[in-house]
Amino acid sequence: MSAGGDHKGGNVSAKALTKDPLNLIIAGVGGQGNVRMSLLIGEALVREGLMVTIGETYGASQRGGAVMSHVRISKEAECSPFISDGRADVVLGMEPVETLRMLGQFGNPDVVTVVNTRPIYSIDVTGGDEEYPSMDRLLDTIGELSARTWPVNATEEAQKLGNPILANVILIGALVGCGALPLDEASLEPALRESFPQDLEANMTAFNRGIELVRRQG
Amino acid sequence: MANVDVDAPGTRQLFIGNEAIARGALEAGVGFAAAYPGTPSSEILDSLASVADRAGIYAQWSVNEKVALEAAAGASFAGIRAMASMKQNGVNVVSDFLVNLVMTGSGGGGLVLVGCDDPSAISSSNEQDTRPIAKWFDIPLLEPSSFQECKDMTRWLFDLSEELGTICMLRSVTRIAHARGVVKLGELPKAQRRAFFDQVHDARNVMPTRFMPVPSSLRHALAHVKLENARQKFESSPFNWYVGPERAELLIITGGSCWLYSLEAVKALGIEEKVGILKLGTLWPLPERLVEEHLGKSQRVLMVEEIDPFLERSVMEVSATLPPDSPRPVFYGKRSGHISAYGELNPDVVGKAIAAVLGLDYPTRDVEYGRKADELAGAYVPQRMMTFCPGCAHRATFWAIKNALKLDGRQGIVTGDIGCYSMALGPAGFFQVRTMHCMGGGIGVANGLGKLEQFGFDQPVLAVCGDSTFFHAAIPALINGVYNEANFILVVLDNSATAMTGFQPHPGTGVTATGQETGVISIEAICRALGVAVAVCDPFDLAGTTSTLLEMMADGGRARVVVMRRECELVRSHREKTKPYTVRVDPDICVGEACGCARLCTRVFRCPGLVWDEDARKARIDEVICTGCGVCADICPQGAIIKEAT
Amino acid sequence: MTTKVKGCRELLDEVIDAGLCTLCGACVGACPYLVHYRGRVVLLDSCNLAEGQCYQYCPRTYMDMDAISRQTFGIPYAGDELGTVREIVMARSADAGTRAKAQYGGTVTALLSVALAEGLVDAAVVSKDSEDRTPGPFVARSAEEVLDCGGSNYMACPVLEGLNRIPRQSEERLAVVATPCQCLAVAKMKLNPPENRVDIGNLKLTVGLFCTWALSPDRFHRFLRENLDLPRVLRFDIPPPPAERFDAYTASGRTSFPLDQVRSCVMSTCALCLDMTAEFADVSVGSVEGIEGWNTVVVRTEAGAGIMERARASGKLETAELPLENLAHLKEAARLKKVRALRQITDRTGSRSDLLYLGLSAGVVDRLLR
Helix, strand or coil, rough: CCCCCCCCCCCCCCCCCCCEEEEEEEEEEECCCCCHHHHHHHHHHHHHHHHHEEECCCHHHHHHCCEEEEEEECCCCCCCCCCCCCCCCCEEECCHHHHHHHHHHHCCCCCCCECEEEEEEHHHHCCCCCCCCCCHHHHHHHHHHCCCEEECCCEEEEHHHCCHHHHHHHHHHHHCCCCCCCCCHHHHHHHHHHHCCCCCCHHHHHHHHHHHHHHHCC | CCCCCCCCCCCEEEEEHHHHHHHHHHHHHCCEEEEEECCCHHHHHHHHHHHHHHCCCCCCCCCCCCHHHHHHHHHHHHHEEEEEEEEHHHHHHHHHHHHHHHHHHCCCEEEEEEEEECCHCCCCCCCCCCCEEEEEECEEEEECCCHHHHHHHHHHHHHHHHCCCCEEEEEEHHHHHHHHHECCCCCCCCCCCCCCCEEEECCCCCCEECCCCHHHHHHHHHHHHHHHHHHHHHHHCCCCEECCCCCCCCCEEEEECHHHHHHHHHHCCCCCCCEEEEEEEECCCCCHHHHHHHHHHCCCCECCCCCCCHHHHHHHHHHHHCCCCCEEEEECCCCCCCCCCCCCCCCHHHHHHHHHHCCCCCCCHHHHHHHHHHHHHHHHHHCCCCCCCCHHHHHHHHHHHHHHHHHHCCCEEEEECCCCEEEEEHHHHHEEEECCCCHHHHHHHHHHHCCHHHHCCCCCCCEEEHHHHHHHHHHHHHHHHHHCCCCCCEEEEEEEECCCCCCCCCCCCCCCCCCCCCCCCCCHHHHHHEEEEEEEEEECCCCHHHHHHHHHHHHHHCCCCEEEEEHHHHHHHEEEEEECEEEEECCCCCCCCCCCCCHHHHHHHHHCEEEEECCEEEEEEEECCCCCHHHHHCCCCCCEEEECCC | CCCCCHHHHHHHHHHHHCCCCCCCCCCCCCCEEEEEEEEEECCCCCCCCCHHHHHHHHCCCCCCHHHHHHHCCCCCCCCCCCCCEEEEEEEEEECHHHHHHHHCCCEEEEHHHHHHHHCCCEEEEEEEEEECCCCEEEECCCCHHHHHHHCCCCCCCCCHHHHHHHCCCCCCCCEEEEEEHHHHHHHHHHCCCCCCCHHHEEEEEEECCCCCCCCHHHHHHHHHHCCCCCEEEEECCCCCCCEEEEEEEEEEEEEEEEEHHHHHCCCCHHHHCCCCCCCCCCCEEEEECCCCCCEEEEECCHHHHHHHHHHHHHCCCCEEEEEEEHHHHHHHHHHHHHHHHHHHHHHHHCCCCCCCCCECCCCHHEEEEE
């Protein structure tokens, strides 16, 4: 994946930043691909002329542990790669329990949340040491802790499209579609084109599906 | 991974800190880069290797950090700019060469050592601050506070190294190395230098060039001179700056990742006019006059840094030398307990420390929300432990080891090492591993345990190490075991990759860092050359592997080796994109929780692809996570797990 | 004291690691956690269950002997030397070939052949030697297969593992040839039938074997390997006192060892066993001291009487009166075993009311230790 193209700094983007810095957390399970997703979104944001800092937890965490990307979006300021407790503005959860974990630490009354409704059971759960809450309970709780929630069954939709890995791009579509970020369809296309030169069509379909899934929720 | 050699000066790219360091080296005209994979440093060499051919440089994955630094020094001695990068443990490994290198001096090519620390040991065995080694060994040290500085400092350090004739160090941490930010690019050099080891150092005296640390009275004194030269430059370095009022209620002195944390913390408290921040980028030698100057700005000084009180002590030393009538500030930091003396920091931690010093309230989120969020997350968020990936050979290996040790019945133990398989300390590997220290540590410890027979010791000893670890550190210890006739079995977990750090190649994989094919160095051939009994097993053949281990343990005597050979699943699936088997659970055969099974597959074996269906009270395969290795079909006592070849 | 069922960890602590395990096999073969390996029972992982059938059926966890005796015979445990006796005779297989292959009189082989031939059982769970003379459980389904398993090598064999492995849904009627401790385990299984393994209601016949002690397979097999060419051995024998010999017969003749060498391989748990004549079998079979080629047979239950009647009627089994002298010796030997064992147990526990795994009435204990 290359970071090609000139990223102009300082231009005002087509979609304005509602808050500066805007804090996005992408949360999931090691191996789901949150790092690639944060890069994709980051690239798109930088193309819009914004300053972006992305903090990652990876390395050992990849082995099935909880991972998160902290995306700081600002017009001019360089931010630290950490979002402080209680200061997330947008949460993109690739897994329901991880979404709730994020809201527990970083949520606040104004946070908006997009969540993939497919569970990934930790070995603590499958081993019988811990309980995984029901999906209804999880979504209710996530809803209680967010100003607005968009549940998306991205994995199932991706399987319908032929490959579960497309879930990630569906979620990006959902994130863009819900309007929480200063991005629209047009801003993502060049980044998708660059990331997936071979499978562009499949990924564009997945991306648009994600937009559709949230717009349908009103 | 980003293309770090993109030829577009003046443009802005999104780089992780490591990519920015690689870019800085390229802009400096680095010719030779060597490293051993280690989180959070691996991407430095990864990104240089991926552009090496095109950029006309040489990049190498060395067998260990010591050889990497020695090789880089060799290039420097021949006039080529060279860099060695590593994690904090690598700095330990190079320490003997490094201290002597400081005495001998570097060569005509600037030489830079990059050490990446991992505060909170997120991906490490230990947490360690490498900055003090600069003070200990007399090495000029810089630490970047931003992605731009990662590039700019690295670029500058090559110049500094050449000017002073000594190795220079850049220290980074995970939150800079792996975080991504905007970097404005500089120019790339057009041509490389010619390598030549100049035989005559000083043309007038015709003295032969010698890189030797003796006599120490001369060389050590010279090292101090170089350091003092560095310090003078640091006094006016653009990498140090101050923001804030002339007279402040609080002066923060900080460096590295903590600059942005401090900045954000002050902003969150809304006290930018009251608090000044002295950001230091040149950490050793400390620019003492600069520090003295700023110590006068406030009566209270808060030292913010990761991990040890390195700057704190250095600044306190400076403060102690101030004239008797100077106002002595009160120092806050790790000594006072305002900042933790272990673990990584973040803006909240710093903000709370500032608030505590100034007697302010640190803004938290809405209290009612906070209470609700804590309660709900506490109730409904189960733990998520790390484990081996689905399809990982280590799970099968440790299952066989567990059973073999139990069947053998002599309370055998496993000494461990560094890699994905370190997780065998926990439930992922059925708690089999009992010791873990450093690369090669396991087989070293086994050498000791294997010579205790005269003291009545009769427990079988297995030492596990990975294939990359074998080449890094295990070979001398294995030779020791043969030569001194120690009774242990070395179990080499050969998954054909340096997996934990990102699947880098090594001497056993037949590929170099730049993708060239090269001869495979056979682990078992090396062992056989030592006269050691070697068995090669496929860990997925649980029965065969278990019986091989039992036989080996029954043999006793000198060191023996078992190679567990099966490719890392992430490497295989990335290449093949298929699953060998479709695996499913037959719910009619699965007995589930009854006495007779008690959920062996999910409760004990614990592959993430095996989940427990709470409603049906049966095991089930998660088809998205399952990689189709089929091993679970062999452990189900009822034969309820069915595998069908695809 | 009521029988408290515990789990595999307690089985490990109280029985296996405490040196009480007799290798009967009752805990092995029904779950993935307990396995038998080279003469030891090994717990590979804990099932984490608080109560387990492994503990419940083990003949070395607490047993209320009265309860077991009532279930089997309808009467409390009296502590008689030979247990409950309906009839006691001498017997031998009518077929010389069988007698040559088997131990002593070949009575066990004859009884099983009859049971299989007449359709009383479909399969018999017995001990069979592998090629290198390691004993293991075997399910025999024909007279030939039974004959093939004849003979004893005096090593403990986890025969009940073979019983455990019979699938729940199998409708085969079964016989088992069991040592005294194995008979006790089977009695415990009948008391609390298992739900997830063999249907114990299918067990129609328990043939007990007299037993003074059993040899540790691990230690004794090593001794045999070091001193004999095992595949060439035809059979083993321990002749009655005062021979003090252990004999191994090959095609070319007999090799003998001092019995003391063999005694060092006896499992220590055997010293704590009160049962010499398999008191909880349907019919128990042993040797006849001083009379070669015959077995002593003790018939105990209706099922035992039934198979004896069929065997006599079929002509496959010859019986004769057991000489009174032999009966007296047998009773005395059996009594002494009880007394020695009780003394060992009470020495270990320091009290007559703590008998480790035995729940015996005080009256029985006092009478035996008088």
